[in-house]
Amino acid sequence: MTGPETDAQFHFTDIKKYFNSFTLTGRLNCVLATCGGIALMVLHFKIRSKTLQL
Numbered sequence: 238m239t240g241p242e243t244d245a246q247f248h249f250t251d252i253k254k255y256f257n258s259f260t261l262t263g264r265l266n267c268v269l270a271t272c273g274g275i276a277l278m279v280l281h282f283k284i285r286s287k288t289l290q291l
Contacts, residue, residue, distance in 0.1 A: 247259050247260075249263075256270070
């Protein structure tokens with residue numbers, strides 16, 4: 238089993254601090270960034286299709 242003492246061995250810097258697969262916060266940020274990117278793509282194509290139907 239892993240415990241809280243294992244988190245101390247990972248010292249992330251820069252963007253790795255926010256997007257990593259070792260901590261719960263890092264995994265949550267990866268999920269939110271992926272969902273946000275997909276939502277932006279859907280929004281972009283919805284808006285683009287409305288402007289092309291003039």
